[in-house]
Structure formats: C-alpha cells, structure tokens
Amino acid sequence: MKEYDFLIVGSGLYGAVFAREMTNLGKKCLVIDKRLHAGGNIYCENIKGINVHKYGPHIFHTNDKNIWDYVNSFVKFKDFTYSPLANYKDTLYNLPFNMNTFYQLWNIKSPVEVEEKIKNQVKEAGFIRPKNLEEQAISMVGKDIYEILIKGYTEKQWGRKAIDLPTFIIKRLPVRFTYDNNYFNDKYQGIPIGGYNKLIEGLLKDIEVKTGVDFFENRNELTKLATRIVYTGKIDEFYDYKYGHLEYRSLRFEHEFMSIPNYQGVSVVNFTEKSIPYTRIIEHKHFEFSKLSETIVTKEFPQEWKPGTEAYYPINDDYNNKILRKYNELVKEENNVIFGGRLAEYKYYDMHQVIASALVKINMFK
Structure with missing residues (x-):
C-alpha cells in the first residue's frame, strides 16, 4: 500500500488544481516543488505592501463562467482591464x-x-x-x-x-476598429484581491506541500511514495532528453524599488524596438490600484533557455514539434503518470486553459 494516491510534481496552477480536486474526492496527495515557494509562475512576492509578480505579469481572463466561478470560490477577484x-x-x-x-x-x-x-x-x-x-x-x-x-x-x-x-x-493578438484599449476580448477579467498567492493558498489548503524538493534528485524514492504521479515539469527532462532537448524561451527579471508613487502610470509598457534589450517594464502596484507612496518596477529580458534557467515558453515550430511527437509516443505508454501544464504538454497555455485542462483530466477519475 502506497503512502499517497498522487505525487504531484509542481505546485503551479495545474498541480494545485489537481491536488485540490483529488483531495476533495478523498484521495491523499503530496505536492512537491523544487522552488522554495508554491504557486509556480503566478507566485507573488510582497515587498513593502506591493504584490510583485515575480515571474512576469499575470491577468486572469476567460469566457468560461464555470472557470471564473471556480477561481472566485477560493479568492475573490477584482475587475481589472489590461490596457498596456x-x-x-x-x-x-x-x-x-x-x-x-x-x-x-x-x-x-x-x-x-x-x-x-x-x-x-x-x-x-x-x-x-x-x-x-x-x-x-x-x-x-x-x-x-x-x-x-x-x-x-x-x-x-x-x-x-x-x-x-x-x-x-x-x-492571439486582437485587432479592433473601435476606441477600445481593453487588451482581452474575454467576458471575465481580474486580479485576485490580495494577489495570486491567495488563490494558491486556497487551492492547496490542508494539502501536504514540500518545497525545495527536486524530483529528479530523489526520483526513485519519491516515485515509490505514490500510486500515480502528476508531472508538470519539462516533458523532455522527464525522459532524460532521450530524443534531445526541446527548445524553450526563458526570462530574466530586473526588479527596482523606487521612492516615488508612480513611475509610468500603467501596469505594462512594451518596448517594440529590437535595439532595446528588454521587452517590457512592469509596474506592479497598478494591478491592484495601490495608493502607496512607493513603487516597484520590473524590466523583463527574454533569453534562450539553458540548464540552470527557468523554462517559460515552448517554441512550437516544426523542429520542436517533430521532437515532441516522439516524446508523446512515450507518454502513451505510461500507465501511472499524468502529464499536465505548459511544460509537460509543451503548449502555450493561458491560466484559464491550464485550469480547464486539469479539470478535464480529473473527470477521468470521477
């Protein structure tokens, strides 16, 4: 008899939703994450009262009322119109x-x-x-x-x-012939009141979570703990790069605290000249309409993924999709491993799509 029904590798949205729903079904889950915090890329660090989106800006948006109601059942979302x-x-x-x-x-x-x-x-x-x-x-x-x-x-x-x-x-980019600066077309848009950590805390409430645990450093021992594994990391890493490395884009962030109330007057400014090395500047306080007298801004620098950096975006060109098809053939042979999320599925998911994907998979166990 295994100690857990599910070992969930990764505490981002996919892992957290899966853990929540399986726990509600009476299953015992252990969630691990190699980072020192839960929440994956939606994690926010509170610095002097400002929720800093540590891994890039996240605005929740969806046309699916069920998904919107689902996230609001854990934390209330405040309406936010993204107008970069x-x-x-x-x-x-x-x-x-x-x-x-x-x-x-x-x-x-x-x-x-x-x-x-x-x-x-x-x-x-x-x-x-x-x-x-x-x-x-x-x-x-x-x-x-x-x-x-x-x-x-x-x-x-x-x-x-x-x-x-x-x-x-x-x-994915909207084009409108009206004077409308709302970036997304979706009916429901918002930011969790108190930041995204509140959402993750709600999802993982009363569930065992261990951070600072690298699955690949303790793979044999960890695998023995549970009947099934839910894996949300890089699919090529799971198979020890058997068919070579898939390519990802990574990001580097430079955060700066400023003793002024307002730096750029908007949450995000994109810099479209190729000669400027960063793609955008994020001013975090504007996501939650903060009236604090200080601010924090972040410059976002894109870079190629290499070992030791974080993988953010899959590059779904012909070269990578050819490699991915080989890995997906291995996935079909797995009986006790579930692959989910942007990295494990090698798909460009938005947050609501990640949640929907997890809920679909969970329905298989009901």
Whole structure:
C-alpha cells in the first residue's frame, strides 16, 4: 500500500488544481516543488505592501463562467482591464491595435478609412496563405503596424526572426476598429484581491506541500511514495532528453524599488524596438490600484533557455514539434503518470486553459 494516491510534481496552477480536486474526492496527495515557494509562475512576492509578480505579469481572463466561478470560490477577484502601452522610439501607442493606435500612427479618425488603409497594405503585400509569423501579421494589420509595433518586439521575445516563427503566435493578438484599449476580448477579467498567492493558498489548503524538493534528485524514492504521479515539469527532462532537448524561451527579471508613487502610470509598457534589450517594464502596484507612496518596477529580458534557467515558453515550430511527437509516443505508454501544464504538454497555455485542462483530466477519475 502506497503512502499517497498522487505525487504531484509542481505546485503551479495545474498541480494545485489537481491536488485540490483529488483531495476533495478523498484521495491523499503530496505536492512537491523544487522552488522554495508554491504557486509556480503566478507566485507573488510582497515587498513593502506591493504584490510583485515575480515571474512576469499575470491577468486572469476567460469566457468560461464555470472557470471564473471556480477561481472566485477560493479568492475573490477584482475587475481589472489590461490596457498596456507600446513604446517605439519614445512615442507611445495604445494596445491592443485599435482606433487609438491607428490615430496615433496615421492621424486617421475614421474606422472606414483605417480599414481601407490596412486593406491596401495587405493587398500590396500579397500573402494569400501566410507561411510564417511575419506574413501572418502583415496579412492582419499591414506593413506599418508590423514594422513599428510587432517585428522588433516579437523577434527579441522569441530570439528568432519573424519569418522563422509559426503563424499561430500572432493570431492571439486582437485587432479592433473601435476606441477600445481593453487588451482581452474575454467576458471575465481580474486580479485576485490580495494577489495570486491567495488563490494558491486556497487551492492547496490542508494539502501536504514540500518545497525545495527536486524530483529528479530523489526520483526513485519519491516515485515509490505514490500510486500515480502528476508531472508538470519539462516533458523532455522527464525522459532524460532521450530524443534531445526541446527548445524553450526563458526570462530574466530586473526588479527596482523606487521612492516615488508612480513611475509610468500603467501596469505594462512594451518596448517594440529590437535595439532595446528588454521587452517590457512592469509596474506592479497598478494591478491592484495601490495608493502607496512607493513603487516597484520590473524590466523583463527574454533569453534562450539553458540548464540552470527557468523554462517559460515552448517554441512550437516544426523542429520542436517533430521532437515532441516522439516524446508523446512515450507518454502513451505510461500507465501511472499524468502529464499536465505548459511544460509537460509543451503548449502555450493561458491560466484559464491550464485550469480547464486539469479539470478535464480529473473527470477521468470521477
């Protein structure tokens, strides 16, 4: 008889949701994490009363009322409309692309004229079936917007030329012909009151959690503890890189405390010039409408993943997807291991998608 029903490797959203629901079903779970805190990438560090998003900004958004009600059952969310700005050569533009952006670019107020201008640029480019991100972006918004607001930001974010990136990456970006700076189209949007740690604490309440535990350093002993394993780490690492390394993008953060009440007046400013090494500056207090007299800002520097750094974004191009298919064949042979989350599934998930994926998997055990 094993001590636990489930050993859950990783205390991010997927692991925490799985642990919560299995515990509710009467199963005994042990959650481990190699970091010194629970919560994965949504972890916030409270510094002088400001919840700092340690691993990049997170805004919860979904059209699924069941998912929205689910997260609100653990912590109440406050409405938050994400309206970032883009900085190109010291000129600010509204995001996502909307009539404010188009007016700032072309001094055009009419949606009809804007649509015509974009249509002409798209026609001139002549991309009938876009083959890469550059062609896809130009076919959506024309050459001007692509060159000023997409190309430089995207290429430094992914560390690859836009012509070498898949089309799906840019398809997520909204384009509107109204004066609407709401970045997301989703009906439900917000930030947990008190920060994301409150959500993780609610999910993991009364569940055994051990931090600072590296699964791969104690794999044999840990595996013996439970009937099944839920694994949320890198899929290639689980198989000891048998078919080679999958590629990921990593991030480096520079946090700075400032003795001023307001640095940039908005939660996020994207820097779209490729010559500027960071992709954005985050001012954390604006996520929770803090009125404190001090502030904390973070510069986010993208970099290629290498051992010793954190893996954030899978790179789902043809090269990596070919390797992934080989690993997924091994996954099919597993009887007692469940793979879930952005790294284990090698998918670009948003938070609500991670939760939905975990809940679908849990339904198999009900």
